[in-house]
Amino acid sequence: MARILTGIQSTNIPHLGNILGAILPAITQSQNHAHQSLFFIADLHSLTSIKDAGAIHRHTLSVAATWLAFGLNPENTWFYRQSRVPQVTELAWYLNCFTPYPMLANAHSFKDKSNRLSDVNAGLFTYPVLMAADILLYDANWVPVGKDQIQHLEITADIARSVNHRLQQDVFTIPEALINDHHALIPGTDGQKMSKSYQNYINIFLPEKELRQVINQQIITDSSLLQDTKDPNSNVICQLIELVAGTARANYTRQKLLQGGYGWGHAKTDLLQAILEIYAEPRQRYNYYMNQTTELETLLQKGEARAMAYAQLKLQQLRQALGYNG
Ligand code: ADP
Ligand code: TRP
Numbered sequence: 344m345a346r347i348l349t350g351i352q353s354t355n356i357p358h359l360g361n362i363l364g365a366i367l368p369a370i371t372q373s374q375n376h377a378h379q380s381l382f383f384i385a386d387l388h389s390l391t392s393i394k395d396a397g398a399i400h401r402h403t404l405s406v407a408a409t410w411l412a413f414g415l416n417p418e419n420t421w422f423y424r425q426s427r428v429p430q431v432t433e434l435a436w437y438l439n440c441f442t443p444y445p446m447l448a449n450a451h452s453f454k455d456k457s458n459r460l461s462d463v464n465a466g467l468f469t470y471p472v473l474m475a476a477d478i479l480l481y482d483a484n485w486v487p488v489g490k491d492q493i494q495h496l497e498i499t500a501d502i503a504r505s506v507n508h509r510l511q512q513d514v515f516t517i518p519e520a521l522i523n524d525h526h527a528l529i530p531g532t533d534g535q536k537m538s539k540s541y542q543n544y545i546n547i548f549l550p551e552k553e554l555r556q557v558i559n560q561q562i563i564t565d566s567s568l569l570q571d572t573k574d575p576n577s578n579v580i581c582q583l584i585e586l587v588a589g590t591a592r593a594n595y596t597r598q599k600l601l602q603g604g605y606g607w608g609h610a611k612t613d614l615l616q617a618i619l620e621i622y623a624e625p626r627q628r629y630n631y632y633m634n635q636t637t638e639l640e641t642l643l644q645k646g647e648a649r650a651m652a653y654a655q656l657k658l659q660q661l662r663q664a665l666g667y668n669g
Contacts, residue, residue, distance in 0.1 A: 348483035358544035360529035360537030408632035422646035430654035475499040496520040532561035564607035588617040
C-alpha cells in the first residue's frame, strides 16, 4: 500500500494558500483507500523561527484543528505532532552525517531565509535534513507539497539514495513529490504568492467582521467611480472568488464589473460571501476543535502511538546497519 505523507509547520493559523495549496489536496488523496496517509504538524521545524512556548502551542492546535475542519479522518490517517515522536530527531542526526554540506548551503529556501531573517540559526540550515527524517522514518512514497518544497524533496531523495548506497542495503524508500498544479500558487491580497511572511494572507477562520476588514483594507483597488466599467483582472478579487467558489461564481462578478454600475466594494463583498458560504462548515468545525482541545489531544495521541511504533522499528533497522545494535 503506497504511503502518502505531508507536514505543515505550526508557525501561524493556516491561511487560504496553505489550505488550497496543501491541506485540501492532501485530504483528497487520503480519501483514496488504496493509500495509507500520514499527516503531521511540523512543530519542531517551527522552532527555527518561533521561540515562544505559547505561540508554538497555540499554532500547533490551530493547524490540527484546520486539518480536522477540512475533513481529515483520524480513523484512517496517522495524524500526529512531529515533536511527540522524538525518534525523528535521532534519525535527523544520522542523516546529517550523510548530507554533503554544499547541498544544504545551496538550498534556495535557506538562501532566501538567511537573507531575510535576523535569526539565522543552525536549525534553519539543517531544516531539510529534519524534513528528510520526517519522510524517510515512515517509508513515505508520495509527499504532497507546494512547488516551493520541490528542492527539499530532491534533497530527501538524494540523502536516501546515499544512505542506501553507503550501507549497501535498501534501508530507505525513495520518496517523490506530489505537486498539485491547479492550485500550485495561490495569490495573496496583493497578487504575490500568499504567505504569512508577506502579510498578504487571508485567515478564513476570522469572525465575519474582521474578515471583511482584511478583504476591504488589504486588497488595493483603483479609484474608478461606481458607474465606470472595470477590469476584473486589475486586482485579485475575481481570481480568489474562482479559487474558493468556482468559475461560475467568479464570472458573475466579472460580468458585473465589466458592465459598470458595480463598485469594487460590491466585488469585495462577493468574495467575503463566497468564503463565508463555501467554508461555513469548516469554520464551525475549526471553532469546535479549538474549544475542545481535550478531544484534539486524544485524537493526536492515538496517531502518535501508531507513528511511534513504526518509527521505532525503522530506527532499529538503521541502528543495526550503522553498527549501534549488538
Ligand atoms: P508560508 O509561505 O505562509 O510560510 P508555509 O511555507 O508554512 O507557508 O507552507 C505550508 C504549505 O502550504 C506548503 O506545502 C506550501 O507549499 C503551501 N503553501 C503556502 N503558501 C501557498 C500558496 N500561496 N499557494 C499554494 N500553496 C502554498
Ligand atoms: N517544510 C514544509 C513546509 O514548510 C513542512 C514540512 C516539514 C514537510 N516536514 C515535512 C512537508 C515533510 C512534507 C513532508 O511547508
